[in-house]
Amino acid sequence: KAVEHVKKNASQLHLCGLLGNGGVHAHELHLEALLRLAHMHDVERVYIHAFTDGRDSSPTGGIEFMRQLQARASEIGGEHAAKVATVSGRYYAMDRDNRWDRTGMTYFAMTKGEGERASSAIEAIQQSYEKNVTDEFILPTVIVEDSHPVAVVKAGDALIHYNFRPDRARQLTKAFVMKELPPEAKGKFDRGPRIEDLKYVMMTEYEAGLDAEVAFRADEVEMPLARVISEAGLRQFHTAETEKYAHVTYFINGRRETPFPGEERLLVPSPKVPTYDLQPEMSAVGVTDTAVEHIRSGQYDLVIMNYANADMVGHTGVIEAAIKAVETVDTGVGRVVEATLAAGGGLLITADHGNAEQLIDYETGKPFTAHTTNPVPLYLVVPQLAHVKLRTDGILADVAPTVLQVMGIQQPKDMTGRSLIVG
Template sequence: MAEKKPTVLIIRDGWGVNPGGKRTAKKDGNASLLASTPYHDDLLKKYPKGSVSASGLDVGLPDGQMGNSEVGHLNLGAGRVVYQDLTRINKSIEDGEIAKNRVLKTAFNKAKKGKVLHLIGLVSDGGVHSHQDQLIALAKIARENGVEEIWVHAITDGRDTSPTGGAEYLSYVEDELAKYGARIVTVIGRYYAMDRDKRWERTKIAWDAIVYGKGKKKDILASEAVAEMYKQDKTDEFLLPMTFYRHDAKRINDGDVVLWFNFRADRARQISEAFLTKPRFTGFKTGRRPNVHYVTLTEYDETYKVPVVFKPELLKNVLGEVVAKAGKKQMRIAETEKYPHVTYFFNGGKEKPNKGEDRYIVPSPKVATYDLQPEMSAPEVMDTVVDKLKGYDLCILNFANPDMVGHTGVVDAAMKACETIDDGVRRVTEETLRLGGKLLITADHGNCEKMINADGSPHTAHTTNLVHAIYVAEDHAKFTVSDGILADIAPTLLDMMKVKPSAEMTGKSLLKKS
């Protein structure tokens, strides 16, 4: 079979462009600039480049809201601005429509018959997986519908927000929940409750806390308990479970209502599977699973047969579909941490592969935190791409390191991550050019370019910074690259492939003939 001339999209996840540049690199902990990245530096000198917006209104989020991996990949693949669940749900709350939602009304009717409404989710204003104001709105509506027992199982953040912001978030939420007779009964860090890499030993700790009340028993406010943990050098992401109220009682019982209020699916699935997998769940020993009415704020998996408050809006004719209809072969590749992003999210929220779409998943390393292995599984990802690329017209490749290591707040490790990726970009680029192909190098959002706050504390969250768009090809001298938004990436790739974009794509090709 003849070798193809591939078009390759390299997504350097979490590699943004800090406007301070070299001037503020050390102060900001700008790992991507502090690292030794000779190949990246050469690319910027030799090839046409532009800047792309990956946050706020440009990706369908509220103005000023940082982007994230789910949002980024949705926009990258859709070729249009995709209005996000955060925005949809906020609007529904603001205009009062959420109070009329039939799924919620049914759930609350079940909960007020002597049962408990359990609200599970991430409590912060990060806006990546959830938002605390949406939790408060749900508690308010539940109370208005006659629900008397409203228990909140609060997952602390420390990753999309400050590592020690949880106590303040919980204090605010406690005051608001008290207005509606709701209370926080569990606190646990997202490291345990929101794992997405099948580290079931972590999920079991969260399950035992939420379902059975196993954890440090506290008789003070949740916010006070978390503040005490900071004095022991514990941070929000890694908090072991603490329980509050009715220490002698099993938390979740038959007939109760469980409502997950995360709007992002990927990190809410493992606990959901422990509740929902039938006839038998094998991830860990659950004990007797309570028979509950289970509800999710958005669709976590199309195979879950549960009520969904906000059903997905179908995205038609995204990049993968257009390429498939053109009779082209495509590969998607990432390590475990970002595999859903180059498949499910990039395909507009559809799990099933397109015709001619092959998927390659490389297991992420089993380490506690990725600063311990900042190269992650990038070498294996590189090897797979170089080995398989010749058989495809299009390759969508994600390097997870800058984002996943950036979240640790360890600058030296993030520098190593960027250096690893620089070698990966070199290897993939050289193979692509050898095959006569073309590349577009970008990111889904910023992260590793700012890892230190103004007060010197670690910055572990995403940023609102722009990201690169670099065009690499033999004919590079014939083109310039315009500035744009993530929705422009899919039309640009189709332009590179000489395939017509779909009518639904409102993005524009960034390539302009010079």
């Protein structure tokens, strides 16, 4: 729709979002896909408003990410390659704490060409580094050619915000699409009238009710694992400490807060410490005790649990603490395996991302605190299935179908994953 709008109005297409390789709020491949989309439809005036990262990627990685972006844009667009129009640190462009003055600085750079100035996107970043300002905090900077902004967002244009995570995309989106800004903006951001006939597209639905198109709506999860177990007339128990409790309840149940019939839950409080390197054991012992007790009771057909340690302590980047965290989980898993096998059951042990396996940035030697993108292990511990083989190309969607096959329950059609068991 954005492309159609631009073609109809003979106007400009703007792309805004986070630049980097963190993959937490946005993904570089999504921006590349949008550039290819524009080129495919012969959109000649494409402009990028780049938000530099510095949190989910290196504090000074922005300049290299920008070089890569410009090279890719030239490769895709040729003589009509997309140009960078503004550069803003995420501190300003992605504020989520009602600091509307920050949002306003990015908005005015994008719409009025107001702010710091530079003759190129590389210069915008470089001049910030020279002032000891890293990517996250780069002041909204307007790129100029012949003393004029490369481009500003104006009436009749289209703007695609390619961040997929909602929380830090809402405020700037509201600045563009709301007729009247929220009360929190009063006295901090005097926007003036909303830009008319602006086709605004959110990558995902940042908030219900916004006057904007949504590129990819969240799928409704009709038959999560817990519902399948419940409708089979079986009982289940879910447990974790505070930091991961939502993961074993709300998230694994398809964004549903209410337990299904036959589903019981127990929250183990996480320790009250400023950072978890100070108590790397966290509440793993309590989670283990709770799980073992319910396994031994013989009342449950499925127990779902989560250990928070490797992730939460991994985020601190403190190696000694991370080692202790992993040792704690290792001991806990051992107890759970022993109790499960003694009860005649089986286990599937896996993770959804890495963290504690890399704690040093290989290039800088400094602490590495982000999630990794390494493959995670999966262990199927079922004595009766010791002879089977597992696929090595599995994804997270394959975990629930595997659990159902082990339990002898038919996989519902709604589940798109495939069991990892191949023979």
